[in-house]
Amino acid sequence: xxxxxxxxxxxxxxxxxxxxxxxxxxxxxxxxxxxxxxxxxxxxxxxxxxxxxxxxxxxxxxxxxxxxxxxxxxxxxxxxxxxxxxxxxxxxxxxxxxxxxxxxxxxxxxxxxxxxxxxxxxxxxxxxxxxxxxxxxxxxxxxxxxxxxxxxxxxxxxxxxxxxxxxxxxxxxxxxxxxxxxxxxxxxxxxxxxxxxxxxxxxxxxxxxxxxxxxxxxxxxxxxxxxxxxxxxxxxxxxxxxxxxxxxxxxxxxxxxxxxxxxxxxxxxxxxxxxxxxxxxxxxxxxxxxxxxxxxxxxxxxxxxxxxxxxxxxxxxxxxxxxxxxxxxxxxxxxxxxxxxxxxxxxxxxxxxxxxxxxxxxxxxxxxxxxxxxxxxxxxxxxxxxxxxxxxxxxxxxxxxxxxxxxxxxxxxxxxxxxxxxxxxxxxxxx
Numbered sequence: 001x002x003x004x005x006x007x008x009x010x011x012x013x014x015x016x017x018x019x020x021x022x023x024x025x026x027x028x029x030x031x032x033x034x035x036x037x038x039x040x041x042x043x044x045x046x047x048x049x050x051x052x053x054x055x056x057x058x059x060x061x062x063x064x065x066x067x068x069x070x071x072x073x074x075x076x077x078x079x080x081x082x083x084x085x086x087x088x089x090x091x092x093x094x095x096x097x098x099x100x101x102x103x104x105x106x107x108x109x110x111x112x113x114x115x116x117x118x119x120x121x122x123x124x125x126x127x128x129x130x131x132x133x134x135x136x137x138x139x140x141x142x143x144x145x146x147x148x149x150x151x152x153x154x155x156x157x158x159x160x161x162x163x164x165x166x167x168x169x170x171x172x173x174x175x176x177x178x179x180x181x182x183x184x185x186x187x188x189x190x191x192x193x194x195x196x197x198x199x200x201x202x203x204x205x206x207x208x209x210x211x212x213x214x215x216x217x218x219x220x221x222x223x224x225x226x227x228x229x230x231x232x233x234x235x236x237x238x239x240x241x242x243x244x245x246x247x248x249x250x251x252x253x254x255x256x257x258x259x260x261x262x263x264x265x266x267x268x269x270x271x272x273x274x275x276x277x278x279x280x281x282x283x284x285x286x287x288x289x290x291x292x293x294x295x296x297x298x299x300x301x302x303x304x305x306x307x308x309x310x311x312x313x314x315x316x317x318x319x320x321x322x323x324x325x326x327x328x329x330x331x332x333x334x335x336x337x338x339x340x341x342x343x344x345x346x347x348x349x350x351x352x353x354x355x356x357x358x359x360x361x362x363x364x365x366x367x368x369x370x371x372x373x374x375x376x377x378x379x380x381x382x383x384x385x386x387x388x389x390x391x392x393x394x395x396x397x398x399x400x401x402x403x404x405x406x407x408x409x410x411x412x413x414x415x416x417x418x419x420x421x422x423x424x425x426x427x428x429x430x431x
Contacts, residue, residue: 020405021251022390023428029390031428033251034383034409047369052078052338052360056162059356059371063415064157065108068101068149069349071162072223076345077356078164080238082336082364089330090166091224096320097152097162098222098347099313103145104156105350106268106306109413110197111138114303117407118200134196137189141310144186148317151175166333173325180321183314190311191286197307198290202300203404205392209381210259211270211295214348220278220312221271223347228274229259237346240355246372256380257372263380266352267412268305269296280315283308299385299411306350338364349374351413375414382412398429 023031043062047055059074060067072094079086086094111134112124121127128135146156151171153159161167171179214221215228228234235243246255258264273295279287287294287308292301342359352374359368389408393401 020386020409021428022386022405024390024394025429027391027394029387032383032387032390034379034386035251044369044371047358047366050366052082052336052358052364052366053164055358055366055369056164057160060158060160062371062373065105065415066101066349066351066354067158068097068153068162069347069354071159072098073345073347073349073354073356074358075162075164076223076237076347077343077358078336078345080343080345081341081358081360082339082343083341084165084334084336086166086334087330089327090332090334092320092323093152093167093170093330093332094162094223096317097149097167099317099320100145100148100150100152102222102313102350103310104142104149105145106310107138107142107145109350110193110303110306111135111142113413114407114410115197115200117403117410118202118303137193141186141189141193144182145313147182148179151179163333165336166331168332170329170332171324173329176321176324180318180325183317183321186314187318190307190314194286194290194304194307194311197303198292200300200303202298204298205300205389206297207265207299207381207385207388208297209384210262210264211273212259212264212266212353212377213271213274214346214353215274216278218278220275220280220316221348227346227353229264230270230274231259233260237355238344240344240346240372241357241370244372244377246376252379254379255376257377258380263384264377265381266374266377267302268309268350268352269299269302271348271352272305272308279308280312282315283311286311299408302411302413309350338362351375351378351415353377373415375412378412378414382409382414 019035021033021035047058055074055078056071059070062070116123116127119127149159150156152167153161211230213228214225215234216225226234226236227240233243243260244257246257249256276294290304292304338360340360340362344357346353346355354374355372357370358366361367386405386408389405393404396404
């Protein structure tokens with residue numbers, strides 16, 4: 001009888017802490033647990049009895065990397081509950097705000113978290129010594145995204161400029177003109193990034209699971225649309241809980257989730273796969289030049305998907321910024337009148353679907369809150385992916401197998417602190 005056991009005390013280059021335990025017996029995975037042991041943060045509970053206008057600023061503290069997603073998903077749910085209708089100008093500004101978050105988050109992940117895996121380096125500092133121009137380009141793009149978030153939010157981390165109904169202020173023409181110039185100058189960087197990531201040394205693997213994302217009738221989805229699964233299911237955001245179920249597992253403080261009883265997959269690669277016909281023409285041309293066939297079920301192609309979405313965000317930002325300069329300064333918000341009711345909101349955080357639901361009393365205070373982050377939704381699928389990775393890689397020694405599994409987890413860019421409402425790894429081969 002042959003057994004192996006591998007433990008990784010801390011998984012580097014992810015946000016948060018957790019553990020992966022793997023036990024292999026006679027060439028089969030006897031036990032695999034993606035353990036998240038960060039303490040629950042109880043946001044859903046301490047939102048209760050809070051006023052409606054406090055929610056976006058509170059939920060934005062759930063994640064320092066994607067506060068915009070939390071602000072806008074919560075604002076959508078509030079607006080749905082109270083029957084508020086946004087103007088086209090405010091919707092455009094929200095999309096522009098979201099572009100900043102996609103750029104900064106994806107650039108950070110590609111260059112500082114994921115790319116070292118494809119070049120055999122232990123960290124981003126080692127990568128920077130070998131590929132200084134590429135890392136410098138990535139940091140420049142990340143800074144550009146941060147500055148766009150700051151233009152709306154007052155600061156890049158935990159921004160405070162968004163509110164239910166829109167924003168507290170509209171950017172000035174001088175701010176927008178300067179930002180437009182910087183974004184036009186970044187177009188070549190974004191195009192080069194797609195070509196660079198497409199040359200990574202990708203393992204040849206396939207992971208079959210329902211791919212879930214937003215789907216908009218005319219644009220690449222960020223903060224609007226229905227929820228679409230590659231199974232053919234398409235539902236309104238308000239119907240999420242009729243098909244998607246969260247549940248607790250003994251080995252994790254984070255919930256798992258199923259779509260109609262099965263694990264599913266959210267994030268930039270499922271989003272790209274589901275919306276290839278919504279790409280801007282320039283982005284679609286660059287993706288075709290990579291030679292990689294999409295839709296793709298290789299989770300390592302998530303690096304290319306992130307680069308593609310950076311290019312989408314830059315193209316969209318240029319379009320919206322240029323249009324802004326041709327119109328009168330808009331009123332940045334619509335008035336919100338609280339009432340008893342319930343509403344759901346959903347946007348595409350960099351890591352995937354972020355769904356919120358709130359119930360309010362007549363004074364506009366929260367009676368119940370439900371927040372479903374993307375990392376929780378990916379948990380069950382990630383464990384299935386890792387099981388397959390172990391079986392495909394049994395000939396690797398323990399160190400190489402551990403590195404392969406850690407890289408596999410980083411494909412999903414898990415935000416572990418968000419998901420506890422990772423990584424410490426053990427592989428047990430028994431010998």
